[in-house]
Amino acid sequence: MEAIARLAPAKVNLFLHVGPLEADGYHPLASLVVFADVGDRLTVEAADGLSLAVTGPFADALQAEDDNLVLKAVRALGAAAGIGEPGLRITLDKQLPVAAGLGGGSSDAGAVLKLARDALGLPFDDAALAEIAAALAADGPMCLHARAAWAEGRGDVLTFEAGLLALPALLVNPGVPSSTGAVYRAFDAGSPGEARRPAPPSDWDAASVIDWLAIQRNDLEAPAAALAPAIGEALAATADLPGARLTRMSGSGATVFALFDTARAAEVAGRALAALHPDWWVRPTVLR
Numbered sequence: 001m002e003a004i005a006r007l008a009p010a011k012v013n014l015f016l017h018v019g020p021l022e023a024d025g026y027h028p029l030a031s032l033v034v035f036a037d038v039g040d041r042l043t044v045e046a047a048d049g050l051s052l053a054v055t056g057p058f059a060d061a062l063q064a065e066d067d068n069l070v071l072k073a074v075r076a077l078g079a080a081a082g083i084g085e086p087g088l089r090i091t092l093d094k095q096l097p098v099a100a101g102l103g104g105g106s107s108d109a110g111a112v113l114k115l116a117r118d119a120l121g122l123p124f125d126d127a128a129l130a131e132i133a134a135a136l137a138a139d140g141p142m143c144l145h146a147r148a149a150w151a152e153g154r155g156d157v158l159t160f161e162a163g164l165l166a167l168p169a170l171l172v173n174p175g176v177p178s179s180t181g182a183v184y185r186a187f188d189a190g191s192p193g194e195a196r197r198p199a200p201p202s203d204w205d206a207a208s209v210i211d212w213l214a215i216q217r218n219d220l221e222a223p224a225a226a227l228a229p230a231i232g233e234a235l236a237a238t239a240d241l242p243g244a245r246l247t248r249m250s251g252s253g254a255t256v257f258a259l260f261d262t263a264r265a266a267e268v269a270g271r272a273l274a275a276l277h278p279d280w281w282v283r284p285t286v287l288r
């Protein structure tokens with residue numbers, strides 16, 4: 001069998017409204033999630049045993065191989081299919097920063113579940129794979145589907161959104177990891193509001209979406225920035241870029257994004273920011 005490959009795209013929360021901690025240890029949330037055209041790259045081919053090789057600029061940021069969500073996902077698929085540990089040689093080209101609010105680990109898991117299904121010829125549709133992904137992380141199902149969606153519940157109750165048009169954007173990570181658990185605990189120390197899904201924008205053209213997003217928020221932005229001041233620096237530097245129409249943190253950080261009117265404006269701004277902050281991860285992209 002030939003090796004097969006997939007992009008594991010970065011996830012961005014255009015807004016993130018978080019409610020108070022519930023008895024199950026999770027927070028209810030309301031979010032509109034979209035996906036970038038940048039991400040990790042997963043490659044899979046049939047082999048005698050199961051193996052994972054990690055390459056790329058952020059390979060060193062990942063700890064023990066056995067903790068990798070890629071292996072956890074493939075083992076869970078093998079168990080669900082009743083075939084034991086699948087024989088697959090997997091390569092993860094880690095292009096996304098780790099613990100960055102981009103859902104990288106869950107997106108890797110989603111991509112490898114689809115690749116392993118196809119390589120092994122297993123009769124699982126995406127909904128069945130999403131159930132496996134849900135057991136790995138709250139954002140597992142959204143990253144498995146990797147399509148624009150309203151997310152509610154713990155982030156696992158999805159309503160796909162077909163109206164959204166492509167949004168030119170810049171992704172900026174200031175090089176500090178942000179622990180999701182620690183950010184939610186810092187959020188708990190404040191006074192939580194409500195995780196309410198807002199009425200959608202009057203129109204899905206970029207200008208209406210940006211105006212509507214300006215009155216939404218990411219409730220994890222302040223607690224995350226209190227833990228990692230570099231997030232505030234990234235927000236300020238990105239908001240200062242010519243053409244940046246809206247700047248916000250994604251997920252539990254530390255990555256922030258800015259929306260632009262055109263892909264060209266995002267690219268020009270990205271070059272300017274990379275020159276000012278050569279140690280930051282800066283990527284122009286299109287969110288959809």
Ligand SMILES: C[C@@](CO)(OP(=O)(O)O)[C@H](O)COP(=O)(O)OP(=O)(O)OC[C@H]1O[C@@H](n2ccc(N)nc2=O)[C@H](O)[C@@H]1O
Nearest residue numbers: 025026027101102103137138139154180181184251252253
């Ligand atoms: C903040 C978000 C927004 O999309 O994205 P990321 O920053 O991770 O990309 C998600 O809620 C992150 O979900 P995910 O990263 O899957 O979380 P998990 O691994 O399942 O949980 C890590 C920890 O985060 C907390 N957690 C997670 C989800 C949620 N709705 N409420 C929570 O309180 C719990 O303390 C949990 O133990």
Ligand SMILES: Nc1ncnc2c1ncn2[C@@H]1O[C@H](COP(=O)(O)OP(=O)(O)O)[C@@H](O)[C@H]1O
Nearest residue numbers: 067068069098099100101102103104105106108
């Ligand atoms: N393939 C993977 N890619 C990224 N992180 C992974 C992976 N496997 C396990 N992890 C662990 O998952 C945690 C969350 O990482 P990540 O998914 O990048 O961030 P976030 O949840 O902020 O979007 C990290 O602590 C990391 O060690």
